[in-house]
Amino acid sequence: MSWLAVAKKDFRDAVQSRALWALLAVFVFFSVITTYAYVEVPEAFGAQSGEVSFAGMVFFLAGITGLFVALSAIVVCYKSVAGERELGSIKLLLGLPHTRGEVFLGKVVGRAAVIAVTLGIGLLIGVGFGALLLGTIQVVPVVLFVMTAVLFAGVYATIIVGLSATTGSTSRATTLALGFFVVFELAWDVVPLGVVYVANGFSMPQQMPDWVFLVMQIPPSSAYFSSLVALLPAFADEANAQTQAAGFDAFYATPEIGFVVLALWLIVPLVVGYVRFNSTDL
Amino acid sequence: MAAIELEGLTKHFGDVVAVDDLDLTIEEGEIFGFLGPNGAGKSTTIDILLDFTRPTAGSATVLGHDAQAESLAVRQRTGVLPDGYHVYDRLTGRQHIEFVLESKAVGQDIDALLERVGIAEAADRKAGGYSKGMTQRLVLAMALVGDPDLLVLDEPSTGLDPNGAREMREIIREENERGTTVFFSSHIMEQVEAICDRVAIINRGQLVAVDTVDGLREATETATTMWISAADVDEAMLEAVADCEGVTNAVYEDGQVVVTLFGGSKYDVLKTLDSAGATIADFSVDESSLEDLFVQYTTEEQEVRA
Numbered sequence: 001m002s003w004l005a006v007a008k009k010d011f012r013d014a015v016q017s018r019a020l021w022a023l024l025a026v027f028v029f030f031s032v033i034t035t036y037a038y039v040e041v042p043e044a045f046g047a048q049s050g051e052v053s054f055a056g057m058v059f060f061l062a063g064i065t066g067l068f069v070a071l072s073a074i075v076v077c078y079k080s081v082a083g084e085r086e087l088g089s090i091k092l093l094l095g096l097p098h099t100r101g102e103v104f105l106g107k108v109v110g111r112a113a114v115i116a117v118t119l120g121i122g123l124l125i126g127v128g129f130g131a132l133l134l135g136t137i138q139v140v141p142v143v144l145f146v147m148t149a150v151l152f153a154g155v156y157a158t159i160i161v162g163l164s165a166t167t168g169s170t171s172r173a174t175t176l177a178l179g180f181f182v183v184f185e186l187a188w189d190v191v192p193l194g195v196v197y198v199a200n201g202f203s204m205p206q207q208m209p210d211w212v213f214l215v216m217q218i219p220p221s222s223a224y225f226s227s228l229v230a231l232l233p234a235f236a237d238e239a240n241a242q243t244q245a246a247g248f249d250a251f252y253a254t255p256e257i258g259f260v261v262l263a264l265w266l267i268v269p270l271v272v273g274y275v276r277f278n279s280t281d282l
Numbered sequence: 283m284a285a286i287e288l289e290g291l292t293k294h295f296g297d298v299v300a301v302d303d304l305d306l307t308i309e310e311g312e313i314f315g316f317l318g319p320n321g322a323g324k325s326t327t328i329d330i331l332l333d334f335t336r337p338t339a340g341s342a343t344v345l346g347h348d349a350q351a352e353s354l355a356v357r358q359r360t361g362v363l364p365d366g367y368h369v370y371d372r373l374t375g376r377q378h379i380e381f382v383l384e385s386k387a388v389g390q391d392i393d394a395l396l397e398r399v400g401i402a403e404a405a406d407r408k409a410g411g412y413s414k415g416m417t418q419r420l421v422l423a424m425a426l427v428g429d430p431d432l433l434v435l436d437e438p439s440t441g442l443d444p445n446g447a448r449e450m451r452e453i454i455r456e457e458n459e460r461g462t463t464v465f466f467s468s469h470i471m472e473q474v475e476a477i478c479d480r481v482a483i484i485n486r487g488q489l490v491a492v493d494t495v496d497g498l499r500e501a502t503e504t505a506t507t508m509w510i511s512a513a514d515v516d517e518a519m520l521e522a523v524a525d526c527e528g529v530t531n532a533v534y535e536d537g538q539v540v541v542t543l544f545g546g547s548k549y550d551v552l553k554t555l556d557s558a559g560a561t562i563a564d565f566s567v568d569e570s571s572l573e574d575l576f577v578q579y580t581t582e583e584q585e586v587r588a
Binding site for chain 2: 002005006008009012013016017087088089091092094095096097098099279281282
């Protein structure tokens with residue numbers, strides 16, 4: 001249970017940082033603003049005021065959560081391991097009887113806890129605020145929504161801590177984290193289009209091949225959104241939230257694919273981060 | 283049993299040889315000084331003992347455990363004051379110690395420990411506000427947690443004023459009397475002299491001397507440095523000179539062969555050089571003190587390297 005001591009230390013360290021409280025404030029602010037905007041000015045988002053629903057609000061919030069979790073995971077985690085190596089505090093940490101794996105796992109758990117707790121509180125306040133405005137609340141979907149968001153935050157923390165564990169330089173860790181964000185969250189829409197374009201002899205086909213759906217599921221925030229659709233199908237219908245899985249027949253054409261992708265995003269960074277961190281000279 | 287045993291320990295960083303075929307045995311209960319200039323390979327050696335760094339070749343055994351395969355067992359029984367560390371700025375001194383207690387799964391009176399290193403009054407202040415000396419005391423306290431069988435202290439006097447350095451030495455002595463082996467590195471001969479049973483001098487990754495402080499002092503009295511002005515000197519000649527009895531060191535700089543000699547024959551050195559084909563113009567001899575000896579072993583060679 002040595003990783004637990006590391007995670008506790010890390011969390012304790014973070015709790016005393018102003019950045020953590022700033023993060024909490026940001027989460028509360030953004031979720032309250034989001035729900036307020038959705039309920040009060042739906043026209044701004046292409047909806048009719050009559051269409052406003054609790055389900056719609058939850059999915060609207062979820063869409064923005066994806067982006068926010070990604071950004072906050074980068075801020076909270078990019079220095080987690082690389083920073084300790086650059087400063088030298090890793091020598092105090094590893095002078096104690098912890099294995100590298102335990103330190104890495106402790107870092108992942110500690111940082112994930114920081115994001116998950118702040119995000120969970122922020123979302124609950126936002127949903128609560130929205131429920132007050134709408135005069136309705138559905139407890140079970142809210143619990144599922146917040147739990148999925150918290151799990152997603154854990155996955156994102158793992159990705160960024162994993163990247164941080166591959167290097168001893170914070171500037172390289174920053175590059176890796178931002179690069180990951182740019183490639184997988186900003187530019188990813190273009191990737192399958194480009195591949196299709198080239199594969200089709202440098203022209204766009206009439207209809208996208210089925211596998212494009214699978215490629216589009218790769219960004220963690222897309223996988224999170226699909227997972228939420230899978231968990232709350234009735235809500236998703238009502239909110240008109242879709243994963244583009246409909247319309248063709250393939251074993252992967254289901255929103256549950258989101259869980260598989262999230263699981264991969266949990267395992268791959270853990271393995272890569274551990275292998276690199278475990279074999280390096282500090 | 284040996285507390286630390288290094289066999290053929292070698293570490294390369296790319297082309298740079300940081301530690302070069304080190305053999306060293308430190309007995310249990312010793313206070314052992316590891317002396318050398320910055321960049322000599324002291325910290326790399328210590329990093330290998332703690333598995334921060336993996337050796338290129340050779341082995342390190344600490345307290346009977348392999349330093350790589352059984353590092354956890356090593357670190358459970360070892361207290362570490364590393365070099366170039368950084369504390370957690372936002373955690374208090376007390377929280378640092380709590381973390382160590384939890385990590386080592388031991389219980390100890392935190393206040394008594396901080397009292398012992400002289401920062402009890404700062405226990406509940408954040409370590410980020412500590413002075414360099416206070417930080418050093420905190421990390422020493424962390425090293426003392428759980429009454430370790432081995433203390434590894436890398437440049438322990440860094441940041442301490444003379445009074446602090448003296449208190450540090452007292453604590454090292456107390457721990458040693460309790461049976462703890464102490465392995466500490468320094469680049470200052472004086473500190474090592476004051477407290478160590480035995481000393482190893484390391485330079486450019488190689489051991490240049492291992493002896494008791496008294497033994498070193500005795501050797502110093504017979505130690506001689508020869509400055510030989512000579513032309514046409516090559517590597518092979520220096521090696522031939524280094525092979526002469528009593529010669530520990532031979533380098534060529536600014537047209538002079540500098541030879542460090544312990545009790546050997548100066549004549550042999552000159553003859554070897556001459557018969558190898560060097561053109562000897564002149565030579566002078568210098569008997570050195572303990573401090574000179576260290577400087578001779580280390581600083582000058584560093585300059586040659588640079």
